[in-house]
Amino acid sequence: MARIVILGAGVMGSAMALPAAHGGNAVALVGTHLDEDIVRSVAGNGLHPRLGVTLPAAVEARPWTGFGAAMAEGADLLVLGVSSAGIAWAIDRIVESVRTPVPVLMITKGLAPRDGSIEVLPHLVAREVERRTGMALPVMAVGGPCIAGELAALRDTSVVVTGGDEALVAGTLGLLEAPFYHARPSTDVIGVEICAAFKNFYTLAVGAAAGLLERSGKGSNGALMHNLAASLFTQALEEMTVLVEALGGRAETVRGLPGAGDLYVTCQAGRNGRMGRLLGLGLPYARAKAEHMASDTVEGAQLALDLGPTLEAMMARGALPGERMPLAAGIVAAVCRDEPLALAFDRFHR
Template identity: 50%
Template sequence: MATVLILGAGVMGSAFTLPLADAGHDVRLVGTPIDAQTIDALRQNGVHPRLNAPLPRNVRTFHHHEIGQAVSDEIELIVIGVSTAGVTWATDLLAPVLPGPRPVMMLTKGLDTDGKNIRPLTDPVAEALKCPTGGVGGPCIAGELAVRRDTSVVFAHPEEATLRRLLDLVAAPYYHARPSRDVVGTEVCAALKNFYALGIGAAVGMLDRQGGAENGAQMHNIAAGLFAQALLELRQINALVGGSDSSVHGLAGTGDLYVTVQGGRNSRMGRLLGAGWRYSKAKAEKMKDETVEGAELALSAGPTLENMMREGALAKQQMPLTCAIIDAISRDHEFSVDWQRFHYAH
């Protein structure tokens, strides 16, 4: 039996307790300040209020101010499942209490940018905690994992021996984790899938705006064209940062993008954009209290991506969907794509 600490009691961090707990491990779930009501609810009846499902009984819960009680020498793995904006808070909380270097896995998705360069979020976490850090990617809807639906994911970690041990830890019959040493590619795909889901989700909004056809035709052609273009552009960014092409075409890229487009906050925002809403109005009136990860990434990484295009590191002519999403989010323009630039020869 191993002892695993998960920081972040949102839907994904909490759902991740299941394969660990079902494999017989001691799982300690620590909430952030915004998870206080969730931790209280779990302590009262064991049911996660947002997942609408019970967590295993061998999951122990802690408020963030109880971190000292949750951390011990027995901890074998640290899992970070906070929001992207909360990563620095998480490392500040963990660093003083860690008993020494431990493997860290990121459920949190995001990129670290400085206006000129892009790197995976695992890099600043590894620097802050002085721990080898990897990430989990692939198509995993938390609500499905919470009821033990079969789920295929990628575990990426820089250390081969650690990677093998991590796969042993999550050996539940419904959780199918596959190994990868491509931490960069896994993390880049995991972050940008939210960004591109905004553009692909716009197809449904275009249908809302235009209205149904007399013969009942939908807009699957448009959605498929947007999906294919997203993969072309994702491939370019991933290659530039140093990720493997296989991650784009596997679970971390294509698989995760597909499931993200099926539902969730990013595709819902995309639908609003496709229907003609400006981002600021859609966020304020329709999704005020929700974090839209793809939009947050557009705001934070957009300037760096545009600098890369200006300097020629990325070919702007080949990035029409990226440009359209950045314009819609960062400049509050109406979402509009230049179809003549789509599927440019790469």
Template identity: 55%
Template sequence: MAVITILGAGVMGSAMILPARDRGHEVRLVGTHLDQAIIDSAAKTGRHPRLNVKLPDGVKAFPYSDFAKALGNDTDLLILGVSSAGVGWAIERLCEALKDPVPVMMITKGLMPTDDTILPLPDFVHSEVKRRKGLALDLAAVGGPCIAGELAVRRQTGVVITSRTAGLAQKLCDMLATDYYHPRVSDDMEGVELCAAFKNFFAISVGWAQGQFEKAPKTENNAFNFNAASVIFDQAIAEMMVLARFLGGKDRSVWGMPGAGDLYVTCQAGRNSRLGRQLGLGLSYAEVKAGPMKDDTIEGAELGITLAPTLKRLMATGRLDAQSLPVTQALLTALTGNQKLDMPWDRLHRYT
């Protein structure tokens, strides 16, 4: 049995309790400063109010102020489950609480821009903790189609785990695999992390087709708009391939679970798809954030806004082929230029 500490009591971090406890590991759940109501509920009733499930017995819940206490000197694995917007906060907590290196598995999705490239988030966390604290952490990352609400009720789920530390990904697969949670090893940190982040971004464009459908006049045969959504979905895969190759990622991550698989489930529901629907209804991003999604954190939009200067610079200098990224450009224009999202149909699927 191992001791697993989870930092971040949101839906995904908390859903990881299920395979961990079902494998017999001790689990300590630590909330962020935004998770106090969840921690209180878990401590008093054993229920997670957002997942709407009773958590397995034996989970110990801690407020973020007790993170160091939860880690103790016996944590075998730290699962980082904060949102991408909270990764800076998480790095601060790691630097405050860690006395010795602890293996870290990141379910936080994101990418970090630099002047001339884009870093996988585990690499950024590693470099920051090393720079600030002098500790070299062994980090792994998870990608693939994993909806927290489904994992929380033990639905069949497949993911990949990748790490730059030899043997760590396989060790984590062995530690967490159950008859419903099926982790597999990947050696493609760049591709997995690119897909894990950009699937949220491109889900906005696929969701746009639903808004267009609702906005359009009804037809006599009550036709849907699945053709349009499918065309955009396929273009999104092609553009993820371009971006992954730029970072040195592998094609199989894009057409496999981290890319196509994760994009598929992300398009079914969630905040990124809902943003796309609102844009398809004709609202600008600013109007959506001022109105129907005022209080929502939309990770795909935040990623696009964060990476926009770097992506635009890479396209302007020719390091990224702008002609092969029409949906990327349309989304960046809508998210950063306060313009309505229009799909450049005549530029899609120009492979030759």
């Protein structure tokens, strides 16, 4: 039996407790300071109020103040399930509490600008922990189409686990082995993480098709705009391939579960698609956010705000081929400068 500690009791972190506990492992689900109601509910009767399921008895819920004790009891795997905004907080907790190297699996998604380029979060976490403690932590990540509610309901879910140490990745797959959780190994950390973040970004454009349809109405024969949405989806994959390869990842990752698979799932529903619809309706981003989604975190739009200047600077100096990324340029202009979302079809699919 292994011991697995999950930091972050939101929907995705908690859903990961299902495959983690399936093989008889002991799981400590440690909430952040934002998860206190969830922790109380799970500790009381096992029910996760946001997922609507009762977690296995092997899952012990603890408040964030119990993270140090959970790690001191020994952990074979630490799963980071905090939001991207909480990654600095999570690094602080690791620095405070982790005394010996333990494998880390990140389900947190996001990217950060660094030295005029883009850094993936597993590299950032490993770098920061080593800088502050001198301890080298092996940091892996999971990517692919995984809706937390479906995983919690034990629906078949296929993902990849990526890391630089193939033996460690294989061991992690063994810890998470479950008949409903189909995890495959990958060594393309950069490709998986770029896809995981940019699928939200590009869903803004695919979602715009719904808003454009509302603006123009159905055709006289009832025709919709699936052709348009498919065209935008295809362009998104092409541009994600350009970006992944430019940053050192592999094109096949974009064609697989982390790219095409995760983009497909993200386009089905959610906050990024809703914001895309508003942009397609012709609303400036700032107005759409303030009037319709003020309390929502729109990951794709936040990525544009965080990395838009970096993307534009990389294109300007030739580090990214801007002529091959017209949709990205249009999304950045729409989100960062409130310009209408430009769909440059004459530059797509080249």
